[in-house]
Amino acid sequence: MLSTPDTPLPDAALSWYPLDQLPAGLQTGHELIDREHRTLLGCLDALRRLCIDLPGMTDCQSCSVERRHDCDQHLVSMLGDLIAFILDHFQTEEKIMRDSLMVMLDRDVCEAHMEDHANISSKIQEIVMALDPQRTVVRLRELENLIERWIENHIRLHDRLLVRWIELDPPLTAA
Ligand SMILES: [Fe+2]
Numbered sequence: 001m002l003s004t005p006d007t008p009l010p011d012a013a014l015s016w017y018p019l020d021q022l023p024a025g026l027q028t029g030h031e032l033i034d035r036e037h038r039t040l041l042g043c044l045d046a047l048r049r050l051c052i053d054l055p056g057m058t059d060c061q062s063c064s065v066e067r068r069h070d071c072d073q074h075l076v077s078m079l080g081d082l083i084a085f086i087l088d089h090f091q092t093e094e095k096i097m098r099d100s101l102m103v104m105l106d107r108d109v110c111e112a113h114m115e116d117h118a119n120i121s122s123k124i125q126e127i128v129m130a131l132d133p134q135r136t137v138v139r140l141r142e143l144e145n146l147i148e149r150w151i152e153n154h155i156r157l158h159d160r161l162l163v164r165w166i167e168l169d170p171p172l173t174a175a
């Protein structure tokens, strides 16, 4: 069925599944981290399916009241899941930094990495604070840009560096 501004969202739009494949440039080689990054790509995929015209709409005025309500509720739900995901995922990576002793032996690199985690978290909080059912599409675009930058910059730089470090031979591990 073709989606229009009057079409309520299907329930499936609520779900974001991990994607099967991670592009080669984003693979760290760490099974758990890569699995969690696939989930993040699944979130990006789901949010792009939420709006009928994510790149083109300036606000939500042309959509029906019902549709606006649905989109707002779906975005609230998605942000809740994303915040839970972030807490878990950033804890996973920061625990690896501590367990591998990287946080002691390469402190500056770890601090820059954790600072970027904090920046991503606070940007998501800003989006939550600015939620407005009339402007859901604007918040969706902000979230899309944030996740794209997170994937392009953070994973490529910080996360791959972390995994390269723990794969050093001989490995350095906490007693
Ligand atoms: Fe990270």
Ligand SMILES: [Fe+2]
Pocket: 033, 037, 089, 093, 155, 159
């Ligand atoms: Fe990550």
